[in-house]
Amino acid sequence: SFAPLDQAQIEAEAAVLLDPLTNPGRESPYEITRELQEAMQEGAMIARTEEGLTACLQKVLELQERARNIHVEGDRHYNPGWHTARDIRFMLKTSEIIVRCALERKESRGAQWRLDYPNKDPEWARKNILAFKEGDAVRLETAPVPEMPEHLAALFDEETLRKR
Incomplete structure (x- = not known):
């Protein structure tokens, strides 16, 4: 048996998902996605530095704020803009976590390659x-x-x- 569903939680999430269809903002989910990809490519790829990661984190946080103003045309039927608006929420949060973890780990190991910390730290x-x-x-x-x-x-x- 499953735990009962919290109807208030379901309604709150539905409101968040539907918001881009009625939000009066002017942000495009495609533009925010493009800027996120660019920021992560530049600051959080394999070769990383504190400076690059910090700049990347600031950009991700800025994009999270801008994403609150995403607006898409149309309705819920076959609307790739709306789907992109939904996805960007999770992409932004995942990117934030990746960058924060990379900043925390001050060493190089595997795919975590810090130019400013070139050696493995046995503590990690x-x-x-x-x-x-x-x-x-x-x-x-x-x-x-x-x-x-x-x-x-x-x-x-x-x-x-x-x-x-």
Whole structure:
């Protein structure tokens, strides 16, 4: 059995989803998407710096504000602009989390390549960054990497496991 659905929560989300159809704002979901892609490409790709990530985060936060004024023409039937308006909300929040986590992790490891922190930091080998939604804000905290289950550890030699 499932927990009962909160009708107020459903109605609040429906209002957010329908808002671009009636919002008097002038922002285009396509323009915000283009600017987000450009900002992430420039500031949060593989080779990163504090300066680039900070500028990228500022742009993402600016785009989140502008996204409150997205307006699309038409109605709910076959409306790619409306679909893009819906998607950009989640793209912006995901981008914010990616950039905030990249700023927090001051080392280079795997696809996290910091030009200003070129080496691995052994402290980071054993912790993950967790992101939590608190209202509209994002809260980060670190947590230890869980131990590898025995059935998986058995697949690796001792030297490989020590490198973790």
